[in-house]
Each structure stands twice: as structure tokens, then as C-alpha cells.
Amino acid sequence: MTTTQNLRVAVVGAGMMGADHVRRITAKISNADVVAVVEPDEARAAAAAALAPGALTAASFEDALAQTEIDGVIIATPGFLHEPILVTALERGLTVLCEKPLTTSAEDSLRIVELEQQHADRPKIQVGFMRRFDAGYKELKALRESGDSGALLALHHAHRNPTTPPNFSESMLIHDSVIHEIDIIPFLTGEAITSVEVKKPRKNSLAPADLPEPQFVLFTTESGTMAIVEINVNAQFGYQVTTDAVFESGVAYIGRDTSLALASAGATSQGITPSFKERFGAAYDEEVQRWVDAARLGGIDGPSAWDGYTASVVAEVAVRAQQSGAHEQVEYAVAKPAFYETTPVDALESAAAGA
Numbered sequence: 001m002t003t004t005q006n007l008r009v010a011v012v013g014a015g016m017m018g019a020d021h022v023r024r025i026t027a028k029i030s031n032a033d034v035v036a037v038v039e040p041d042e043a044r045a046a047a048a049a050a051l052a053p054g055a056l057t058a059a060s061f062e063d064a065l066a067q068t069e070i071d072g073v074i075i076a077t078p079g080f081l082h083e084p085i086l087v088t089a090l091e092r093g094l095t096v097l098c099e100k101p102l103t104t105s106a107e108d109s110l111r112i113v114e115l116e117q118q119h120a121d122r123p124k125i126q127v128g129f130m131r132r133f134d135a136g137y138k139e140l141k142a143l144r145e146s147g148d149s150g151a152l153l154a155l156h157h158a159h160r161n162p163t164t165p166p167n168f169s170e171s172m173l174i175h176d177s178v179i180h181e182i183d184i185i186p187f188l189t190g191e192a193i194t195s196v197e198v199k200k201p202r203k204n205s206l207a208p209a210d211l212p213e214p215q216f217v218l219f220t221t222e223s224g225t226m227a228i229v230e231i232n233v234n235a236q237f238g239y240q241v242t243t244d245a246v247f248e249s250g251v252a253y254i255g256r257d258t259s260l261a262l263a264s265a266g267a268t269s270q271g272i273t274p275s276f277k278e279r280f281g282a283a284y285d286e287e288v289q290r291w292v293d294a295a296r297l298g299g300i301d302g303p304s305a306w307d308g309y310t311a312s313v314v315a316e317v318a319v320r321a322q323q324s325g326a327h328e329q330v331e332y333a334v335a336k337p338a339f340y341e342t343t344p345v346d347a348l349e350s351a352a353a354g355a
């Protein structure tokens with residue numbers, strides 16, 4: 001679609017992230033309206049729809065499509081439910097912002113990538129790797145690209161959540177949480193991940209009995225840059241995502257000073273964000289606005305289904321590494337199709353102007 005009208009958006013899934021996107025689109029985003037909230041839990045659906053005047057509620061995506069005109073869809077269900085919604089959206093020619101992970105298996109993600117190329121002439125699915133829109137990550141990428149501090153040698157990532165929701169399994173440490181570093185490491189280094197290894201230190205007794213964590217996930221990229229991720233999702237004290245980047249002639253830190261530090265009464269104190277909604281609030285705002293702007297021109301402006309696919313490949317190997325304890329190599333089944341060489345937004349704009 002290319003339109004000068006507001007983008008009519010369906011939000012599928014009205015849990016924490018879906019409801020936050022409904023609120024965001026209604027309160028902050030220009031040129032888009034939430035027209036449908038799709039959620040089988042009626043109370044949740046009603047609560048989210050109340051944030052978007054005029055939005056209808058529906059128990060399934062098909063019900064919503066039967067009731068109203070939809071141009072774009074935000075998929076915010078649990079990851080294992082993404083695939084059928086992606087398929088329907090592609091068949092209908094809709095533009096999609098799909099929360100991470102694209103799907104929970106490399107095979108399913110590859111199917112989506114193939115289907116997208118069959119149904120569309122340019123990428124229609126953007127994946128919700130919001131860290132790419134965070135100011136700190138953007139600056140770090142620019143620093144690496146400038147070469148001002150020399151080559152990037154190593155990354156230390158800390159990924160800490162206060163607690164996990166019920167039924168959070170060991171593989172979800174990867175598919176739900178480390179998937180963000182799996183995306184951001186190639187973004188920062190400009191290189192694909194080639195191997196993964198997982199080490200498990202002493203278990204936190206405050207984590208659920210069947211969740212062996214924290215864990216250290218060690219990634220290597222094509223040139224030998226190493227990235228270590230401390231995944232620690234029952235850290236109790238708050239939400240903290242930091243990266244220290246070791247260059248040949250300097251070290252860069254991001255994510256530590258996300259709020260004002262106060263020195264008073266003989267001590268320094270600084271707030272810690274309670275969840276990813278606050279830590280990455282500005283990144284989500286930019287991600288969604290850019291998706292809306294590109295969707296109105298018929299494209300995307302952010303990580304594509306291809307990025308979702310490569311992340312799924314690495315995640316699958318990382319889950320294997322959790323179990324084997326071995327150094328596991330990453331193999332990608334196909335090379336990047338030309339279709340996924342990003343269509344810059346200015347090309348979308350001139351195409352729309354000529355249309």
C-alpha cells in the first residue's frame with residue numbers, strides 16, 4: 001500500500017507489549033490509528049482497546065480482518081504463535097511489525113522468508129529488534145564504523161531482568177532474551193555470528209527450580225570478535241541492559257547511565273529501570289514511528305525477516321549449546337537473497353512520489 005491516509009493498524013496480542021504498542025500508537029505516533037485489538041482473553045482485549053478510542057476487539061486475526069479494513073499489523077503474541085499470523089498477513093499483502101523472535105525455529109523462519117519473496121516485491125515484515133533504535137547502540141555502531149578507536153575486539157553484554165514470568169523455560173533464555181544480543185552483535189560488528197558456546201555458573205537459588213541461570217553465552221563472529229552475554233533474568237533488583245565494547249585503542253560503555261545520578265547525604269544513588277518498557281521506551285517509539293512511515297509507503301524501515309531468520313538460526317544453535325556444553329558452529333542454510341538488500345526509505349519516497 002502507498003497512502004496519504006493514516007495507517008490502520010491491528011495489534012495482535014494484548015499482553016504487556018501489545019497493550020504498550022496500543023497506548024504508544026494512540027498517544028505518541030503520528031499517521032496511524034489502532035483499529036483492532038486481537039486477543040482471545042476478553043478482559044485483556046477490552047483493557048487494551050480502551051486505550052484506543054474506536055478500536056474493535058476480536059478473538060482472532062481472521063475475525064478482525066472480516067470486520068474492518070486493516071493496512072498493517074503488529075504481532076505481539078508469544079513467539080510460538082507468530083507464524084500463522086505472519087502467513088495470513090503476507091497472503092493479504094499487509095505490512096507487519098513482528099515482535100521478536102520472528103518464529104521459534106530456523107525452519108519456520110526460513111519458510112516465512114521464502115513466502116515473503118513469493119507474495120511481495122519488497123520486504124513487508126519488520127522484526128521488533130528495538131535495540132537497533134536505541135541511541136547508545138546507534139552510537140556504538142557508528143564508532144566501530146568510523147574506525148576512530150581501531151578494530152572492535154570484544155563485547156561484554158549484561159542482560160538482567162528482575163524476575164521471569166511463570167513457565168519461563170531454559171530455551172526461552174535464548175529465544176526470548178538473548179535473541180536481542182543475537183541480533184545486536186551482527187548489527188554492531190557488521191559480521192555474522194559463526195559459533196556459540198554456553199557456560200553455566202552456580203545457579204541463583206532465587207530463580208525457579210527448573211531454570212539454571214545465570215548463564216554465559218559466548219559468541220564468535222567472522223573476524224574472531226568475541227561477545228560474551230551474561231543472561232541473568234532473576235536478578236531481583238531491576239532491568240539492566242549494558243554493553244562494554246573493547247576496541248584496539250579504547251573501551252566504550254553503553255546502558256549504564258540511563259537516569260540521573262544523585263550525590264547526596266554521603267552517597268551516590270541512581271534509578272534503575274523496572275522493565276524493558278522504560279529502558280527502551282524511546283527506542284520503541286522510534287521503531288514504531290519509522291515502521292508506520294515506511295508502511296505508508298509500502299515498505300519497512302528496520303530489521304527484516306532475513307534478520308529474523310539469521311537470528312533464529314543462531315538461537316537454535318545456542319539452545320543446542322546450552323544442552324551440549326560444546327563449542328557449536330553456526331551454519332546458515334541459504335545466502336542472503338538480493339530481495340533483502342534494504343530498500344532505503346528515500347527510494348520508497350521517490351517511488352511513492354512517482355506513483
Ligand code: ISE
Pocket residue numbers: 159161176177178180233276
Ligand atoms: C522480553 O521478552 C524482552 O523482549 C526484553 O527486551 C528482554 O530483555 C527480556 O529478557 C525478555 O524476556
